[in-house]
Amino acid sequence: MIDLAALRSAPDTFRKAWADRGLTVEVDNLLALDEQVRALKFQSETKRAEQNAASKSIGAIAKAGGDVNAAKEAARLLGDEATALDQRRADLEKGLMAELLFLPNPCLPSVPLGKDSRDNVVTATWGEKPAFGFPAKAHWDLGPALGIMDFERAAKLSGSGFVVLKGPGARLARALVSWFLDTHTEKHGYTELAVPYLVTPQTMQGTGQLPKFADQLYACKDDDLLLIPTAEVPVTNFHAGEILDAAQLPLKYTAHTPCFRREAGAAGIGTRGMTRVHQFDKVEVVWLTTAERSESDLVTLRGHAEHLLQALGLHYRVLELCTGDTGFSSAHTYDLEVWSAGTNSWLEVSSCSTFTDFQGRRANLRYRAPGADGKPGKPQWIHTLNGSGLALPRCLIAVLETYQQADGSVRVPDVLKPYLGGLEVIR
RNA sequence: GGAGAGGUGGCAGAGCGGUUGAACGCGUCGGUUUCGAAAACCGAUAUACCAGCAAUGGUAUCGAGGGUUCGAAUCCCUCCCUCUCCGCCA
Structure with a gap:
């Protein structure tokens, strides 16, 4: 607001x-x-x-x-x-x-002007496209062939837009989640939260999903609760209505949750395989910080997400979103896109944003700093930031496609081996 | 789901329907005292909005929303949450 x-x-x-x-x-x-x-x-x-x-x-x-x-x-x-x-x-x-409540957050003056995603600016690229001596396969071929990914039975259970992971595939997903969380908590100083996946409309309004994007949310109407589309919602609202002490800031939280998205109107656009599904796992990082440091904190936060991609050895690029493509609540957004070797395209795996005081105002998040005279000052709005760190399905896709071998087997990235009981190759 | 109890300021805890935005205590902050500290004493300690340069004044808020009344933290209704017991259940 x-x-x-x-x-x-x-x-x-x-x-x-x-x-x-x-x-x-x-x-x-x-x-x-x-x-x-x-x-x-x-x-x-x-x-x-x-x-x-x-x-x-x-x-x-x-x-x-x-x-x-x-x-x-x-x-x-x-x-x-x-x-x-x-x-x-x-x-x-x-x-x-x-x-x-329907008006978006103004973008920061530094954000590049533009109409849509074509005007986004590539600000950095890391690594290189992997070279194969064979035709690279897409994950929707690799996964089912390895028996670790099942779209047909998922459709039987829940309709289109769902996937079942199996055996090493399921464990690989769990490994990514564990390693992401461990890295954030042990190396980047985050506190892990395990949060509800169902929240009230009030909570959804706090981060900006409601009222404007109701059609993208799964609702349990009998109970007036909604399934979260991202951990951002419960985590950012965790301190809603509170006045925090400036000395506590910044608060840095990380949480793993499933994310539920109706994806209304998105049918047919990049929906093949598990690139766009109604339910996916994601590790999110959230900062509650002050106006003075929110912009520099965004760069730090983005670095934490990038660190994961680098450690996984995945080729990626950083986009600075233009004014026309920046999300409703955000004032400045960087997207991280990982290379999908099987489809020759970039996949968004993280969106790192500062919301300035837009969510703080909606969720009534405030802090108090001592004034110049040493007495407690007036409450001020908290600035919120968040980023994916990272989104599971597309990381899984990138890992499979990047580390695939001629025989259709997939090597396990070094950092994940401990989480897979030392497994070297999925075959 | 059934029965009961309760939700008051940072915490703890009072509050005959009428100077109660709310006692007392603790905590916190400032001051006195001290070489310094502790203790003691004095004073100050919610939030939002409105008017005003300011001092200050006004309105609202005692879980939420309604109602009764000239007037509600205090009475009534609905809902939410917490606790205890029972039932059910991973």
Whole structure:
């Protein structure tokens, strides 16, 4: 959620920021609505103050044994007026909020301008495309042939967009999760969380999935709970409503969860195999930090995700997303894309973003730092960051396709061997 | 799921429907004292919004939402959560 006070003081900045995202926002309407809300609020509060004063005097009159009926009637009228004004305020404000919740976070000024993914900027590339002396296969051929990946039986269980991993395939996925988590907690200083996969609508709103992206979420309607599309949701909201001590920051959390996504409207686009499925595992990293350091922390966070790809020996590139392709809640995003040798294409395995105070405001995440005079300062909004570290299916794809051999077997990357009981080759 | 108890400020814990935004205590911060510290004493210690240069004033918030009333932390209803016992269950 954007800051209404900021919108008031610099409407053109927001207008331009939203235009850069390809969005036309009727800023003047918002401001007019805001003005009405504020005026009504002032009026109703003034009335309420008069009523409170009147009520207070009734107590004194009654105590003195006087007649209280006239005063009661006067107070009742004041109360009715205040209620009427406040009702109008509440109606208008509800409408205003409903609009605000649909407005995306402005991108930082440094973000490259652009319309869509074609305008994203490649800022770095690591490693090289693996060279094979044979035609490289895609994972949807390699996996089933090795007997570690079963799409047909998955479809029998759950329909399209699901996969069953089997034997060494299942263990390889588990190895990746374990190694990711161990690396983040032991080398990068993260605290691991194991969180609920079902959350309330309120929680979804905190990170920005609701109200705008309801159609992408699986909902358990009988219980008013939704399946998380990413660990970002429960982890970022973990401290929702709290005022943290500045000395605690930054808080760095990592969590492994399955992620559930309806992928409505995505059918047919890069959906073959397990590149885009309705349920996948992911290790996420989340930072709660301050405005002063959120941008530099984003680079650090991205480095933690990159470290994993490098240690796995996977060829990847870093994209800086343009204004038109940056996600709704994000102000600045780097994507990491790994090379799929079997399909000659790049696959997004991580998206690292700073949300500035956008989620902090929605989730009511604040911190307090000592002021210049040493006394506790005013609460400030927390800046949130997150990144995949990393998304499982596409890492699995990249590992299989990168480490495949002529006979269809797959070598196990060195860092994962301890997690696979020393297994060298999946065959 | 059934029965019961309860949800009040950072914590602990009071609160006849009427100067209660909320006692007392602890904690925290500032000051006095001290060579320094402890102890003691004094004072200050929620959040948001609105008006104001500011001082300050106003409104709201005692799990959430409704209701009764001139007035609700206090009464009523609904819901949520926590705890205890029973049932069920990985």
